[in-house]
Amino acid sequence: MSIVKAEGILLRAHSYSESSRVLRFLTPGHGILAVMARGQRRQSSRGQGGLNTFDEVALEVSFRPHRDLQTLRGFEVTRSRRGLGREVIRFWGASLVAELLLAHTLHEGDQRLYEGVSGALDRLQELPGPQVPAAILAAGWTVLERAGLAPALTSCTRCGRGVDAGEGLLRFSTAEGGLLCGDCGEEGRGPRLGPGARRDLGELAAGRVPAELRGAGAHLRILEAFALHHLAPRRRFQAVELLHPLMSDPSGGSAKGS
Ligand SMILES: [Zn+2]
Missing domain, CATH: 2.40.50.140 (Nucleic acid-binding proteins)
Known part of the structure; x- marks a missing residue:
């Protein structure tokens, strides 16, 4: 001992x-x-x-x-970080980070992961209310990125062709680990994302909080599906179930964006 x-x-x-x-x-x-x-x-x-x-x-x-x-x-x-407990959305956002980390079952140390999580929780506590949904998504993607599970967003995850930022709707495949080019994604499963939604996803996946985010609810579904598939936890993330009603866009907006 x-x-x-x-x-x-x-x-x-x-x-x-x-x-x-x-x-x-x-x-x-x-x-x-x-x-x-x-x-x-x-x-x-x-x-x-x-x-x-x-x-x-x-x-x-x-x-x-x-x-x-x-x-x-x-x-x-x-x-x-007592401030996280003062607002349910911040608390459940931090709880999602904890669930992702515990699903990952880390046995070895990782300084970069630790620093990423610490910074993400600070932002989640301190950013103004309208930015909290984006801070939650950025925190969740930070865990996945630092666990080596970042989605492919700059080239087609199947054929490797570069993805043009200005291209129209492109399919995001959870199972294949990222965006598909127009040809590869013509058929199949997964949401189709426009240039705006892809730009936002790129920011979030890099752990950055966009100043303005449209379709936070749709982005939460993308994060949830990706984490469920690639971390394969024993059960669904409880925090996500609680966050959905708090992060859905009342106007019914989606992550497709413009
Ligand atoms: Zn392709």
């Missing part, structure tokens, strides 16, 4: 017994780190010295290699 100090972002907490909780952290050095926290339940219900989901903390853990569950010795919150 050794004492390990690590940074971590709390992704999920659940009760284990009267007085204990199991906490799952994303860490830069150990991937997803699950720790047993004794005496944590009472502390957090008082809301003092407690830990909120998505907070960033300095952890001290008793670490035994090859164990699924480590033991928490102590922690200090270094970055509070």
Whole structure:
């Protein structure tokens, strides 16, 4: 057994017994780190010295290699993200990030993934309300991109032909991993995206938040389908079900755009 100090972002907490909780952290050095926290339940219900989901903390853990569950010795919150809990759409957006990360079942550390998630959660907490749907989508795509699952958007994912940004509607194939050129996508499954929607998707897939986004609900469906297919989680993402009614465009707009 050794004492390990690590940074971590709390992704999920659940009760284990009267007085204990199991906490799952994303860490830069150990991937997803699950720790047993004794005496944590009472502390957090008082809301003092407690830990909120998505907070960033300095952890001290008793670490035994090859164990699924480590033991928490102590922690200090270094970055509070309590603001995410004040608005349901922000909270469920951050929850989607957590679900994507937990579906990916990381065992190894990845500094770039950690930094990407940390920055995405900060934006999700801080950006003004109208940009929150785009911040959620950018955060979700950041996880997929840093997990090596970025969609192909600049060339046809089947034949490799370059895709012209000005071309009309082009099909996006979840199963094939990105856009299809006009010939390859003539028939088949998947939404057809216009130049505006493709430009927005390119921004989101790179983890950037477009200033204005049309068809956030349609973009959420694209992200959901892509993540379900390529991460193959055991069940659908609960956060997506809750986000759909919050992100649908009341005018019935789609991601096809102009
Ligand atoms: Zn093609």
